[in-house]
Amino acid sequence: MGQQEKVATSLAGAVGAEIGASLTAVDAELARRYPGDPGTRQPVHTVYVPADTFAATTLRTWGDQALEALDEHAPDAAALAGVLGIPQELAEPVHDRVRAKLEREPVEDLRIDFEDGYGPRPDAEEDEAAARAARLVADAYGNGTAAPYMGIRMKCMEAAVRERGIRTTDIFLTGLMRAGGLPDGLVLTLPKVTYPEQVSAFVRLLEAFEEAHALPAGRLGFEIQIETSQSILAADGTAAVARMIDAARGRATGLHYGTFDYSACVGVSPAYQTSDHPAADHAKAVMQVAAAGTGVRVCDGSTNVLPVGPAQQVHDAWRLHYGLTRRALARAYYQGWDMHPRHLPTRYAAVYTFYREGLAQAASRLAAYVAKAGGDVMDEPATAKALSGYLLRGIDCGALDAGEVTGLTGLTRADLDGFASPRRGGLTVTAP
Known part of the structure; x- marks a missing residue:
């Protein structure tokens, strides 16, 4: 042991107290605006089905049609790997898990x-369709056939359709309340x-509904x-999407990018209206930055190129x-x-494939971080958070098994939750 150092300070304790007092409002604002990830499962996709075609059998029908396509155009692991370029060592576990997912939970x-x-x-x-949708959703949750998340996309708040959107939302939510x-897993999407x-107007609508049914605020x-x-x-040069999150007053759960409406809005020709167009990348990057830390999640768009027709066209x-x-996925959408x-x-x-190909490295890095074992990468708490989030998303969607993650990391699901989100609680490990 060396000589014990003498500790001396120059500032009175009142200085720190004064600084703390001056930042009280900022501390509260940070906690309100940036609470972090909610710690709940995020679905890997959203499926849209027109209200007039939605039926009690829709989820199973989608799964059966997907299985038929898989059996016809990629009946085994080698075939799927050949079409998509999946590494040979991942082909069989990916193919097996895709098939199992389509049988068990085709739509998230x-x-x-x-x-x-x-x-x-x-x-x-539309009144009848909204009431019917409520009944079918309630039945699905009641009999165990529901997707993890279900809900409606109503018409928007623009003048021409505002009244209709409000009424459809009211009918649907009222139907659910009457059904129990x-x-x-209820989700609403405002387009x-x-x-x-x-x-703000939609928030007022939801507040009024909660008040009418004595539901908890929010x-x-x-x-x-x-x-x-x-x-x-916005017209004043500000990032309007950030103001929209604020206007939701804690009710916003996601930002969904609309590929084709947005592309058309900025003048992209139909042949180039894709989710990897530079205009799309810019919009989603702004959405991502605005949502970071707020607990609001970003959802990518879609492709309108359908895998139908001859085998080559499907492939x-x-x-x-x-x-x-x-x-x-690589861009965190x-x-x-x-x-x-x-x-x-x-x-x-x-x-x-995304989660299984990175499993070994993510698990190894997280285990080394927890053990303070060092290695060829120096990870920090923020990286441990990202590694845990990666593994949790893999478990939630069925790409990974909780047991294999525990076997590789020595961490339980609760441990991973603790690293991934401050809302979940759990382990706190200082940086090596």
Whole structure:
């Protein structure tokens, strides 16, 4: 032991107290605006189904059609790997898990669409469709056939359809209440948001519904769909999407990028309206930065190239979808849209390959961090958070098994939760 150092200070304790007092409001504002990830499961995709075609059998029908496509065009691991370029060592576990997923839980998030996929209808017809949607969703949650997340996309808050959107939302939510209450997996999507005031108006609608049914304040959240250039850059030059998150007053759960409406809004020709267009990348980057730390999650768009027709056409469409999904995952967009049942095999193939190919390295780095063992990478608490989040997302979607992650890291699910999100609680390990 060396000589003990003498510790001396120059400042009175009142200085620190004064500084702390001066930052009290900032501390509260940081906690309010940037609470961090909610610590809940994020679906890997959202499926949109027009309200007039949604049925009690829709989820199983999508799964069956996806399985038929897989059996026809990639019946075994080697075939799937050959089409998509999956590494040989991952081909079998990915193929097996994709098939199991399509059998067990083909859709993670379903939105019954009353907007573009449904269009304008006579009021009586939409009234009935909204009531029917509520009944079918309530039945699905009651009998165990529901997707983890389900809900509706109503018409937007623009003047021409505002009244209709409000009424459809009211009918749907009222139907759920009459059927036993709001399910935990309920999701609402507000489309074509251009001004923060439209978000505020929707918040008022949800507040009124909660008051009418004596629900806890804030029970109803919603996603904001980003489909116009004005939602990214306002007329005054500010990032409108950040103001929209604030206008939601804690109710915003996601930002969904609308590939085709946004592309058309900024003048992109139809042949180039894709989720990897530079205009799309810019919009999603702004969304990502605005949402960071707020607990609001970002969802990528979709491809309208369908895997139908001859085998070569199906394979080409699959390769496109697989590539776009992998690209989005690398850019931290962990959710996207799927427009057709035959997109499901490549959605899960891309997601499962992404998580399985990085499992060993992520687990090794996290285990070394916890053990303060060092290694060839010097990780910090923020990286441990990211590594845990990566493993948790892999477990949640079925790409990884909780047991194999525990075996590789020595950490339980609760341990991973503690690293990944301050809302979850759990382990606190200082940096090596």
